[in-house]
Amino acid sequence: MTVVLGVDIGTYEAKGVLVRADGHIVAQHRRPHRVTVPAPGFLEHDPETVWWQGFITVATALLAESGLSAMDIAAVAVSGIGPCVLPIDAGGNPLRGAILYGVDARAEEQIAQLNDALGPVEVLRSGTSLTSQSAGPKVNWIEQHEPEVFARTAKFVTCQTFVTGRLTGRWIIDYATGAYYHPFYDQRTHTWNLDGNPGTLRIEQLPELGWSSDIAGEITAWAAAETGLRAGTPVLVGAPDAAAEALSAGVTSHRDMMLMYGSSHFLIEVLDTPHNSPNLWPAPFLFRDTYLLAAGTATAGSFTRWYADLLAPDAGGSDEVFGELADLAAKSPPGARGLLALPYLSGERTPLYDAGARGAFLGLSLDHNRGDLARAVVESIAHSAAAALRSFDAEGLPPQRIRAVGGGTKNRVWAQAVTDISGYPQEIVSGPGAAYGDAMLAARAVLHPRDLDQWVTPTATLVPRPEHTALYARQRELFDEFYRATRPILAGLTELRES
Template sequence: MRALIGVDIGTQGSKGALISESGHVLATHSIEQTMTIPRPGWAEHDADGVWWAGFVEIVRTLLLRSQVDPEQISGIGVSSLMPVMVPVDSDGRAVRPAISYTDSRAHAEMIAMNVELADVGETPLVGHDIGPKMIWFRDHEPVNWRRTRMFTGAQGHVIARLTGRYVIDSITASGMRPFFDFKTRDWDVLHCDRHDIPIAMLPEVVEMTDVIGAVTEEAAAETGLAAGTPVIGGATDFIAELISTGADQPGDVVVSYGTTLCLGVFSRQPIAPWPGGGSMLRAGSDLARLYPDLHAVGAGMATSGALTRWFRDQFGQGERRVEQELGINAYSLLALEAEATPPGADGLVVLPYFGGERTPIYDDQARGVIFGLTLSHGRAHIYRALLEGVAYGLQHNLDLIREAGASPRRIVATGGGSRSALWTQIVSDVTGLPQEVIAPSNAALGAAFLAGYARGIFRHIGDVRQWAQAEREVRPRDEVHSLYQRHYAVYRRLYERTKEEMHELAGLSDVALDAPPRSAVPSLATQAM
């Protein structure tokens, strides 16, 4: 039996799927992983010890569970979080921890680069763009910079470890602004020269379904795969997850309840530019070929499941012990407690900007707020308010997308958080949209589909529906929707009235951090010696 493998490298965990060429899911495996916060505003990942080691564990587990002969694997797809900065040396090993899109250490560099971009009439950079982080790295870690041969992303690093070839798909490359040119779909020579970024240090831009190489003998020995197995260019995690749902109708809003919340909205008509997200189906791209005659825009919030994990890890020690001892999911226990509190959490509103925010406010110095606390509030109220805060953020994005000309009709839900009946009900009640929860669907399955598409096994997006089905439907409740709209009005005003204080606190945090960060990276003083 011939089969396909997809692996997704995520912010807080990785997952894999092995499917047959006929679309049957033969094995899955997932693992939790960690993102380190060496100091406020920083976010890092261990590219070799976590991402690559996790990939190896997942692939070996999939092969063991499925009992599929490695020689029968027709192709491998890898997806991942994006954008991230992974500098690697001449041996292909990371020279420092990868810097995540949520990391805001390069805020000053971003501001300086935006002044230059404004002078030439170009779109300003935002907090998740990698260009300013590369400049920060060059100027603050000169020793590591001199050791760097290549910059890559998360899936690019795994693909390089698999094949020895450095590539980046064009959608992931768009996160490396201003060094990527959207028109040519390649590196922007002018901006690279202006900022002294050698083109030779940037990977080759490919499309996500290009077969870019094959598993090497060295990688085969580590992973258990057969040498020579084809590997494709890979995709961003949300693109792979969106594909895995099979959604392809105008008005569909694909929402991924992941570590971050991402959404994509399909439309028959073009959608005007809006201050939050960008076009997903660029002419000539693999993605546009998968969705002919459609337009789509995408958006993403900085935190979603990251908030529930933060709460679990900080305040749910009892639930974690129950999970370890009895196998009852800790998040389910927290949700059960929160479900006993009323919609609106008895007057609590959360701004979910615990990692800054992407769309629609694009403020890397935004900070989280739990507003309205009284002595009557408990842990369950706060947990519910966190879920509601993410739903308000989704509503904010949808409001702007509607103003741009799209007409959202239903939510197609995927991602780990979509397993929560409470959270999905909150989202439908806040947005007023019905919701279909698709299962199984995840980025690993989407990556496996893309590998099959690249190999000519799958022909169109409808083939995904061999496994992706509506697990359940969620209907909004009119009376609860009306209540939530009053809370949402407070949510919208709250950021505008507190953002100056947020920025001031962010600056005060930076001033207080003169001591070396809690990181394995050598300090500047050490590097200068």
Template sequence: MADRSPGASAFGLLGIDLGAGSLKSTLIGLDGAVLAESSAPIRTMSPRPGWSEQAPGEWMEALARTTREIVGQAGNAEIGGVAITAGAHTQVLEDAGGNVIRPAILWNDQRAGAETEELRRQAGADILRIAGNSVNPTWTLPQMLWLKRNEPDAFTRFSRLYLAKDWLRKNLTGTWETDPIDAVGTLMASADGKSWSAELCDMIGWPLHTLPPIRPTLSVCGCVTVQAASLTGLKPGTPVVCGASDTAAETYGAGMLEEGLGVVKLATAATVSLLSRRPRPEATVINYPHIVPEAYYTIAGTNSCASAHDWLRRILTDQRSGGEGSGFGDLDREAASVPAGAEGLFFHPYLNGERSPHWDPLLRADFVGLGFNHSRGALVRALYEGVAYSLRDCLNAFCALGLNMKAARLIGGGAKSRLWSQIVADVLNIRIELPANGDASFGAALIAGIGVGVFPDPYSAAQVIGVRDTIMPEPSRAAYYAEGFRTYCDIQKALAPINHRLAELRGLAPG
């Protein structure tokens, strides 16, 4: 039997995270040290404006590739447990023969705007009461109503619904289940995620028997099958834990275990999360059960963050996308030479509509105040400030609920930019801490350790979470940004109705 005492080097825990642009696998030791890691890109398709889809088969190819590389890097280390995480809301539909019917609709897809408005009008208050969250285009419930109306053949053919991480786990274990956190993310379950809601499912005519059994997040659901072992390189019989959504894993893995300490994520999208001892059912924020016992995490987010930076970098440099967190070299140096305020230039990061706190798929991005005097660096700095302002917009929604953030752990690819990290600290006017390991695959590995009994509980596992750096807000810039935020909000309010008119014009445009 392997030595499982703290510090043992021959025993590892594997966390796998399916992100928006890549799948990453990380093997950690019992002291939290990374023993091996590997990632593979994931292709996102946008057949129409505002649509985001991925092919589940490519997820599994990426998982198999990265786990084989992990096994090769790990040498003789025993992998004692596996857990998988992925973005919430993203669903996979299979027919009775186990075949995937269509590409998975992602969490940032905006196609279900009309269905969302209809559900809001007819049952908005009931949905919020039952599910603990407000209906919006990014949730599974309105997306599946869209599917029923626009792809009736797919709707009549499907036999089982999987969430993204559960479909990947099914390919390892052959089992079918989900956890309470991802169940809440469908908007088809009770607010605590412990049971499916017939009332919610009946609103769109969704058959309850196609939804997976709900198991505890930290429970072992099965073991790696012989067939999966031959594909992935993992040993047959390796236990696989149920797992959770990526945000639950990464906020836990970053150390969000107490009230007042939040997590800010600068990734494809940007989010602000805070731990709460009860759900906060309000239309402006999202509520999920947390990894921490008897706790929830409240989250608000902006749709475009590192994706917006990548878009601007490609335009300014004529370079292809380098993935989340890439391209913080020359452009960062140019942006750092521009003073706070980007010489009067404002940016709103609504490239694909917006989530918190506006929940409006018709909003669009802008540069306001642009003049001949503005350089590439000014455009980049305005983008960094605009995303930070959007996060402050989200944070204000927390304050309205009596939730206060005293400090935050900063994670995501955007945290690789020291300038952007400092701007976030200044705009939010809080202490920023950079965790030693701040991604969902690390959190998933900790979840695997708790599930297989290596760690007795989430608090014990969290002892291996470290902080590598701290960034303090600079008082004069924080005061300046407090004033700038008011202008940012005024611009948003003024342009919102114009964005709606532009959406009408797009719909009327000749083909």
């Protein structure tokens, strides 16, 4: 039996699938892992144990569970969270923990430095403003705070680049992720551009750029011994997890949008022409002559995980606990009986771009229960998703179709709240997500299936409920006012915490 292997390294777990040329999943496996928080606003992964060993564990388990041989795997594709920043030495060894994507907010000072150095016009050469989602300022943070690490760095890589590089010996980053190394990526020329950077980063310290759908190389003899895979197996360049997830949902046409329900919300709208925006994140998509416009919140499922850990701290984030949380939220009516929450436990990305924002509850009384708190948590992250959606409306690019993906879609209270608050219907696509999109990329490269769209079937459609329109419109006003009113208080609390 001929199959392809897709593996996705996410924020909290690695997932993998073996898939036949007709889209049938032969085996799937997941491996949970943890995020390291060395300081407030700092989020990291251990690249050896989380990324590399995560890939090996998943690939090994898939072969064992399927009964297949490594000889049956026609190609491998890997996706990962991004854009992450990992410095490696000339031998491909990590020099520190990997700094995560926009949820890590350590580089605010470096963002200001780059804005001053480049000026308002040139800073947009990557197509967007600098935010915590930008990898470039985090590279400069390493240079300024860890000069000995910077001096030893041969390459700065992201998650899928690290795994693909370990497999093939070629350090290559996909355009879709490279574009988020702003302002070091120039969208005008699709090349690296370090002009005006106040640091000493050299072009040769950045990976080669390539398309996600291209083959990067073959598994080396060393990697075969490490992983149990066959030497010579083709490995694709790889992709950011969100773009791979979009492909897994059949989001490939102009103005199609993927809304991902994960540790954060991530939104990708596919376009047939590039579109610059200071408020959203433009980039190439997975294939030549395709583009995307993206947005992301800082917290979503991570807020539900936080609350679930409070409910059952010894459960280890099990599916049963998350199911309990959804059941609790369903027992509280829309509006959470006058309880309101802010979901910004790790700042906020689109549209606030406020790394210092934090979470809060308002309106607590003695008659509120765990269900009301659960409903308030869910509605708060639904408001943040709806706010990100409005950013596309403001660009004159409202989505024509939204397909919702990710583990959070199983919480229908959450998904329905997003539809009710935003006014947009959603088609739910269930499945293994980004790992399946990786398999689609691999199959496209080596097996050439006739129609990949036939691999994807929505399982449900959510439509706005008009009876809740007025309630959620008023709640949105209060939600926005809650954030504005508490922001100055939060600044004072931050001063107390740091004193």
